[in-house]
Amino acid sequence: MRERFLTGYNDFVLPFVVGMLFVLTYCLVGLIRIIAQLPASDRKRFFLSLVTPKTMVKNVKDIFLKCLIHVDLWKRNKLLGYMHSSIAFGWFMLIVVGHIEVFLYTSHLGAKALYYPIFFRYFVAETESTMKGALIFFLMDFFLLVVLSGIVLAIIKRVRSRFFGMRRTTNPSFLDLIGLYSLWSIFPLRLLAESFTADISGGSFLTKSLNYVFTEFLSNHANMLPAWWAYSCALGIFFCVLPFTRYMHIPAEILLIPLRNAGIRIVNARKGFARAQVYSCPSCGLCIDACPMGVMKGNIRDTTVYLNRQIRRKNEPRIEEISDKCLLCGKCTAVCPVGVEGDKLRIAQRSTRRYNFGPDYSNIDTKLQSERCNKFVKKINNNVSRTDNERVLYFAGCMTALTPVIRKTTESVLTKAGVDYEMMDRDGGICCGRPMFMAGRFAQADELVAKNTEIIMNSGADVLLLSCPICYKIFRERYTLPGIEIIHHTEYFERLISDGRLKMRKSSTKYVFHDPCELGRGCGVYEQPRNVIAAAGEVVEAARNRKESICCGGSLGSLTLGFDKRRAMTENALSNLVAASPDRIVTACPLCLDTFARYSDRPVEDIAQVVDRASGYGKIS
Amino acid sequence: MKENIVIIGGGIAGLEVAVQLLDLGYKPIVIEKRDRLGGHVADWNLLFPDMIPARDVVGNLIARASEANIFLNTEISFVNKLKDSYNIMLSNGISINTRIIVMTTGFALFDAAKKEEYGYGVYDQVMTNKDLEHWFNTGDDKRVNDSAMNAVGFVHCVGSRDEKARNPQCSKVCCITAIKQAIELKQRFPEAMVYCFYMDLRMFGKKYEDFYINAQRDYGIRFIRGRVSEVSENIDGRVIVKAEDTLSGKPVKVTLDLLVLMAGIICNTDSTRLANMVSLPIDSDGFLKSRDNVAEIIESPRDGIFYAGACTGPKTVPETLAEARAAALKVHLFIKGLK
Numbered sequence: 001m002r003e004r005f006l007t008g009y010n011d012f013v014l015p016f017v018v019g020m021l022f023v024l025t026y027c028l029v030g031l032i033r034i035i036a037q038l039p040a041s042d043r044k045r046f047f048l049s050l051v052t053p054k055t056m057v058k059n060v061k062d063i064f065l066k067c068l069i070h071v072d073l074w075k076r077n078k079l080l081g082y083m084h085s086s087i088a089f090g091w092f093m094l095i096v097v098g099h100i101e102v103f104l105y106t107s108h109l110g111a112k113a114l115y116y117p118i119f120f121r122y123f124v125a126e127t128e129s130t131m132k133g134a135l136i137f138f139l140m141d142f143f144l145l146v147v148l149s150g151i152v153l154a155i156i157k158r159v160r161s162r163f164f165g166m167r168r169t170t171n172p173s174f175l176d177l178i179g180l181y182s183l184w185s186i187f188p189l190r191l192l193a194e195s196f197t198a199d200i201s202g203g204s205f206l207t208k209s210l211n212y213v214f215t216e217f218l219s220n221h222a223n224m225l226p227a228w229w230a231y232s233c234a235l236g237i238f239f240c241v242l243p244f245t246r247y248m249h250i251p252a253e254i255l256l257i258p259l260r261n262a263g264i265r266i267v268n269a270r271k272g273f274a275r276a277q278v279y280s281c282p283s284c285g286l287c288i289d290a291c292p293m294g295v296m297k298g299n300i301r302d303t304t305v306y307l308n309r310q311i312r313r314k315n316e317p318r319i320e321e322i323s324d325k326c327l328l329c330g331k332c333t334a335v336c337p338v339g340v341e342g343d344k345l346r347i348a349q350r351s352t353r354r355y356n357f358g359p360d361y362s363n364i365d366t367k368l369q370s371e372r373c374n375k376f377v378k379k380i381n382n383n384v385s386r387t388d389n390e391r392v393l394y395f396a397g398c399m400t401a402l403t404p405v406i407r408k409t410t411e412s413v414l415t416k417a418g419v420d421y422e423m424m425d426r427d428g429g430i431c432c433g434r435p436m437f438m439a440g441r442f443a444q445a446d447e448l449v450a451k452n453t454e455i456i457m458n459s460g461a462d463v464l465l466l467s468c469p470i471c472y473k474i475f476r477e478r479y480t481l482p483g484i485e486i487i488h489h490t491e492y493f494e495r496l497i498s499d500g501r502l503k504m505r506k507s508s509t510k511y512v513f514h515d516p517c518e519l520g521r522g523c524g525v526y527e528q529p530r531n532v533i534a535a536a537g538e539v540v541e542a543a544r545n546r547k548e549s550i551c552c553g554g555s556l557g558s559l560t561l562g563f564d565k566r567r568a569m570t571e572n573a574l575s576n577l578v579a580a581s582p583d584r585i586v587t588a589c590p591l592c593l594d595t596f597a598r599y600s601d602r603p604v605e606d607i608a609q610v611v612d613r614a615s616g617y618g619k620i621s
Numbered sequence: 622m623k624e625n626i627v628i629i630g631g632g633i634a635g636l637e638v639a640v641q642l643l644d645l646g647y648k649p650i651v652i653e654k655r656d657r658l659g660g661h662v663a664d665w666n667l668l669f670p671d672m673i674p675a676r677d678v679v680g681n682l683i684a685r686a687s688e689a690n691i692f693l694n695t696e697i698s699f700v701n702k703l704k705d706s707y708n709i710m711l712s713n714g715i716s717i718n719t720r721i722i723v724m725t726t727g728f729a730l731f732d733a734a735k736k737e738e739y740g741y742g743v744y745d746q747v748m749t750n751k752d753l754e755h756w757f758n759t760g761d762d763k764r765v766n767d768s769a770m771n772a773v774g775f776v777h778c779v780g781s782r783d784e785k786a787r788n789p790q791c792s793k794v795c796c797i798t799a800i801k802q803a804i805e806l807k808q809r810f811p812e813a814m815v816y817c818f819y820m821d822l823r824m825f826g827k828k829y830e831d832f833y834i835n836a837q838r839d840y841g842i843r844f845i846r847g848r849v850s851e852v853s854e855n856i857d858g859r860v861i862v863k864a865e866d867t868l869s870g871k872p873v874k875v876t877l878d879l880l881v882l883m884a885g886i887i888c889n890t891d892s893t894r895l896a897n898m899v900s901l902p903i904d905s906d907g908f909l910k911s912r913d914n915v916a917e918i919i920e921s922p923r924d925g926i927f928y929a930g931a932c933t934g935p936k937t938v939p940e941t942l943a944e945a946r947a948a949a950l951k952v953h954l955f956i957k958g959l960k
Contacts, residue, residue, distance in 0.1 A: 401738075401851045401853070402737070402738040402851060403737050403738065404737065404738070404740050404743045404744070404852070404853060404854070405737060405742075405743045408743060408854075426853075427853075427861075428863075563784045563785060564784075567787075593737075594737065597735060597737070598735065598785070598786065598787060599787070
């Protein structure tokens with residue numbers, strides 16, 4: 001190989017160099033700001049994770065699999081996965097192989113190192129000895145073809161997103177469109193530019209063939225320079241607009257992954273980790289189809305992708321509207337390919353609101369409650385021999401108080417299984433704090449948490465049983481109850497059945513299980529309820545289930561949605577559930593039960609009702 | 622006269638239409654899905670405000686309508702729209718060609734079990750207004766224990782004026798029914814405390830306000846303004862009701878031997894099904910839609926189809942009877958106009 005020009009420079013590299021330097025500076029400043037915004041303890045943890053071998057390996061693996069290969073998208077839709085990985089991985093390989101070429105064939109680069117790997121074909125010509133480069137020529141053409149195939153798919157996706165398993169896609173902003181078109185044009189222009197130089201600098205099946213086929217045009221070297229200019233300009237424009245478009249997700253995700261792997265959580269609504277998440281949003285719009293509010297084409301502009309966009313634009317009224325409206329079902333988080341936590345971003349957003357006054361819970365007296373549910377304590381004091389069974393404290397919660405059948409049947413099941421239990425809130429209790437937490441009022445939530453913690457710790461119980469997943473989630477995440485197992489009734493029933501303490505009779509009834517948001521996506525409990533129902537009858541599945549279960553529409557999460565708006569959501573969720581024509585719909589959340597029962601055409605039950613009906617007295621002493 | 626007139630529904634509205642048409646010399650056909658005439662009113666014991674027996678009202682109507690063609694235990698299988706008439710296929714295999722249909726399909730009571738927080742179907746000592754009337758009529762209900770009736774509660778607006786229950790409008794007659802039933806219970810159990818939990822009381826009808834004053838002054842019935850928040854059951858099976866007394870601003874908690882839920886009025890699903898068969902529109906409140914809600918409440922948007930009674934919305938007995946008479950007159954004029 002030999003250099004074609006002594007200077008190794010042409011003015012056309014300028015747009016690219018300017019764009020490149022701009023975007024690198026922008027990302028570097030952004031990186032420093034985000035890290036500086038992290039709380040000191042998180043920052044320390046982040047730096048430590050960067051030098052811990054285990055997280056180092058995980059970071060590299062995650063960045064490779066997520067940013068380049070897009071494994072999550074492959075799982076969702078093969079075509080969508082191929083489109084993204086062909087562009088990302090193909091482009092990455094072009095850059096890598098380009099650098100290898102530069103490393104192999106040139107020396108003493110200096111400032112030229114900035115643009116040589118990109119415009120190598122223009123500056124370096126082929127000589128007799130280039131057969132060694134044949135493999136590299138082939139690779140460069142091959143990966144260019146890969147990227148081009150991705151671009152073709154991207155253009156098709158713009159027109160027909162349905163082919164890619166997406167019903168709706170994001171409406172791009174003006175700058176997004178500029179970024180999009182410049183990105184699309186980069187690779188065809190590169191092909192054109194390299195085809196011009198293929199007879200000088202060499203090429204492979206793509207560029208060389210093109211050069212031969214269109215000899216008349218492509219061999220005229222007078223046309224060469226405009227093509228290289230256009231290629232450089234496309235790159236320059238893309239890099240200059242990148243920080244202000246959705247393509248910011250490319251550099252941001254590389255930061256987000258190590259941050260997440262370091263175990264960092266959102267603290268500030270706009271800074272640090274939250275900011276990294278917002279910038280990592282690729283505006284792919286998968287959350288639009290996922291959002292339960294999207295039925296009847298409504299509320300599309302209130303999905304997480306638009307929240308991220310408005311946060312970047314600092315459009316405060318819209319940010320507030322979007323944050324307050326959300327049901328916090330967490331489905332956007334579950335489907336997000338980069339891991340933007342739409343629900344947590346919104347809760348953080350809500351927490352920034354200042355209230356002139358708030359409820360004061362400090363005067364709630366826990367003494368009376370503690371006395372009511374301390375039957376276990378007396379046993380310990382009186383030296384009553386400990387039973388083999390665990391001492392269970394059952395906290396029904398306020399939603400269960402409104403659906404008394406759950407409490408009644410749960411108590412009945414506990415009695416049948418011979419469980420030594422006590423109700424924590426038989427005659428009224430204190431809220432678990434989750435609704436306050438969802439409203440972003442953490443201080444109030446923590447006050448309630450403290451009150452309940454006191455009662456539970458004084459009760460002498462060693463298992464805390466919950467029948468409401470809304471309570472369950474906050475008990476797991478925000479309560480510190482040393483020595484006490486926190487368990488949801490679906491899990492506890494499964495244990496009773498598998499331990500043989502509860503005898504079940506199987507019937508031929510077909511049940512479908514609705515995964516409540518807080519239990520499934522919120523706490524990761526999917527198998528236990530199905531196992532329990534399988535002991536009582538036949539389990540059929542909803543069209544979308546488990547991680548992709550559709551919110552019943554009754555969620556406490558939304559601060560602004562009225563009943564009229566929620567109805568369509570509930571009906572949509574119901575039609576999803578009855579896909580396999582079950583006889584009965586089973587759920588494990590009092591709120592889902594109440595919401596579905598209002599609109600369902602067939603019986604809706606809590607899992608406790610199913611177990612109570614199917615179980616007999618079969619205690620094993 | 623040969624003209625076929627089909628009255629769908631053998632409640633008091635349908636019977637009154639039949640009576641009036643018989644008086645006018647027609648021979649109407651009454652179709653009733655149940656095995657007896659009289660509809661909801663026949664399930665009731667006494668009617669407000671003068672406490673006349675419902676049995677007398679219904680009995681009188683049935684006696685006067687006996688000349689009509691009455692089909693009991695009969696449902697409408699389907700309706701075919703012909704050029705300017707309808708072909709109605711009945712479940713007993715008979716088919717009728719008619720130009721005139723009077724819809725007297727009435728209402729349905731809200732299923733109180735859907736308001737699960739009130740514990741109907743979950744707790745033993747919870748019943749509905751209809752269950753209570755049944756007990757008045759038959760004395761047969763194990764929920765009413767003659768020897769232990771110390772406290773009774775009535776919950777107003779169960780499944781009416783309740784957006785959550787899909788029924789935002791007022792059922793009109795339950796306020797006065799609750800007061801009537803409270804008085805009747807108090808008459809039978811003078812020692813019992815009787816509470817009414819209400820949002821507000823709509824005493825719109827003739828002598829209703831007097832009735833309400835009576836209930837407070839003469840019977841000592843306690844009216845508590847506030848919705849019941851939650852109902853639970855104590856160990857001996859009595860129900861514990863928690864509510865907020867919004868007038869005193871304090872929470873109240875009472876233990877009751879019996880809780881009566883005033884289930885609201887909703888549109889009968891059979892009405893909706895029939896309306897679909899003859900393409901009648903449904904109004905935004907879920908009831909059948911009239912041509913005009915002020916001047917033409919008994920006329921449907923389709924020629925030859927008329928309404929009477931609670932199929933267009935909650936109504937009292939006198940209102941229903943008045944509408945039935947008006948509908949009969951409309952039918953008569955319709956036939957005359959065509960002749």
